[in-house]
Amino acid sequence: MSGVPVTRTRIKFCGFTRADDVDLAVRLGVDALGFVMWPKSARSVDIEQLAALSARVPAFVTRVGLFVDQPAELIEQCLPYLDMLQFHGNEAPGECQQYSLPWMKALRMRDEIELAKEAERYHQAQALLLDAYRPGTPGGTGETFDWSRIPANLAKPVILAGGLSADNIADAVRQVAPYAVDVSGGIEASHGCKDAGKMTSFVHQVALADAR
Numbered sequence: 001m002s003g004v005p006v007t008r009t010r011i012k013f014c015g016f017t018r019a020d021d022v023d024l025a026v027r028l029g030v031d032a033l034g035f036v037m038w039p040k041s042a043r044s045v046d047i048e049q050l051a052a053l054s055a056r057v058p059a060f061v062t063r064v065g066l067f068v069d070q071p072a073e074l075i076e077q078c079l080p081y082l083d084m085l086q087f088h089g090n091e092a093p094g095e096c097q098q099y100s101l102p103w104m105k106a107l108r109m110r111d112e113i114e115l116a117k118e119a120e121r122y123h124q125a126q127a128l129l130l131d132a133y134r135p136g137t138p139g140g141t142g143e144t145f146d147w148s149r150i151p152a153n154l155a156k157p158v159i160l161a162g163g164l165s166a167d168n169i170a171d172a173v174r175q176v177a178p179y180a181v182d183v184s185g186g187i188e189a190s191h192g193c194k195d196a197g198k199m200t201s202f203v204h205q206v207a208l209a210d211a212r
Helices: 019-027 047-054 072-081 115-121 169-176 196-211
Strands: 010-014 032-036 062-067 084-087 103-108 127-131 158-160 180-183 188-190
Touching (some): 062 072, 115 127, 127 180, 169 196
């Protein structure tokens, strides 16, 4: 889906609020951990929590901060605890690239969106994260979208999100062949509280899909 050869689907778990969940994700070999800094989210953490949780993440696991149209001053305060930024609002390219870290842009799959044009607009992003669209909700809807809308050979690596779980992730990997997948609600017992069994099963299903 991206022009980047995919030999293994990378995995990002998002919405961490508890140390034990971070530790398990690391043991499972998850590639990236997401921390929601948008205060209106049920999964949000403050800067003190971010600092404590990110300190548990070892080398070679990417710490991603999720922001939604938030002040540059806040984002700057979070930078020491992150490796990458994820913009989930209406941020223009110039707003995203003003920081010292690499970034990705989340796009909600509205009916009228043209991914090829968005890939060109956000050409300095490290990836495009594609999520389901629900008015007034910038992410974490628990809903999927029509994966056939993702064009082949998109100019940026695709991170597939939106309603993923152990029940559908194998189909998603086989159909879309994304560079990476992103999951939050699909591995939870409740908002911000991960479920160890669901986390483990998700990782296992991605590995099975990659092996086929």
